[in-house]
Amino acid sequence: xxxxxxxxxRRDGTTGTSPSGSPSPETARSTMEVRSGAxxxxxxxxxxxxxxxxxxxxxxxxxxxxxxxxxSTGGVHGYDLKRRFDALYRDIWTLTFGQLYRxxxxxxxxxxxxxxxxxxxxxxxxxxxxxxxxxxxxxxxWLLLKxxxxxSSPRDELSVRLLFLLDRRQQACDVIQAQRATESKNxxxxxxxxxxxxxxxxxxxxxxxxxxxxxxxxxxxIAWLAAVEKALVEV
Numbered sequence: 001x002x003x004x005x006x007x008x009x010r011r012d013g014t015t016g017t018s019p020s021g022s023p024s025p026e027t028a029r030s031t032m033e034v035r036s037g038a039x040x041x042x043x044x045x046x047x048x049x050x051x052x053x054x055x056x057x058x059x060x061x062x063x064x065x066x067x068x069x070x071x072s073t074g075g076v077h078g079y080d081l082k083r084r085f086d087a088l089y090r091d092i093w094t095l096t097f098g099q100l101y102r103x104x105x106x107x108x109x110x111x112x113x114x115x116x117x118x119x120x121x122x123x124x125x126x127x128x129x130x131x132x133x134x135x136x137x138x139x140x141x142w143l144l145l146k147x148x149x150x151x152s153s154p155r156d157e158l159s160v161r162l163l164f165l166l167d168r169r170q171q172a173c174d175v176i177q178a179q180r181a182t183e184s185k186n187x188x189x190x191x192x193x194x195x196x197x198x199x200x201x202x203x204x205x206x207x208x209x210x211x212x213x214x215x216x217x218x219x220x221x222i223a224w225l226a227a228v229e230k231a232l233v234e235v
């Protein structure tokens with residue numbers, strides 16, 4: 001339908017980690033940098049009086065990192081935390097080491113996690129992060145938050161672009177076709193990833209559900225693009 005729709009518009013003439021497993025150079029930032037970042041955040045919060053009350057990280061990424069630390073028996077260091085995050089969420093979120101260490105500094109400054117230095121003989125000393133009682137309470141409160149009563153509106157750049165291209169049908173069709181090709185490619189890549197994980201048996205229930213969510217969202221997006229294209233042709 002997509003090809004035929006845009007062809008109809010054309011006929012109308014309408015112009016509407018490293019392989020060795022060792023931390024990368026970015027990963028190997030010193031403990032002093034992390035501590036310095038945490039100290040700076042702590043000073044900022046202190047000046048505003050924020051540290052005198054229970055502080056909750058409001059960014060979902062912060063809660064995700066906090067939850068992963070809480071689920072790690074005995075604590076976890078930054079490199080392993082990044083590996084665990086990517087294993088679960090790399091198809092949804094991108095988290096760089098720089099972002100991760102800024103989040104860790106923020107969480108530590110707010111008293112939600114605690115960093116303990118671990119000496120490794122000849123290897124560089126690393127920081128092991130664990131959740132504090134306040135951090136545990138913060139995660140529990142977040143997990144039990146009631147759903148918002150108002151509907152959440154998706155902030156989608158493509159929807160806005162198409163809104164302003166409605167009077168230029170050919171250009172809108174070109175954008176739709178390109179986006180559908182991209183989404184179809186992503187859907188195929190996701191299907192291959194799911195097949196590999198199932199074959200290896202190396203997947204958790206959470207990971208399977210996350211991948212299923214992405215699959216359903218991609219299919220819904222492709223169907224929506226087809227509906228928009230059909231509507232443009234029928235106008």
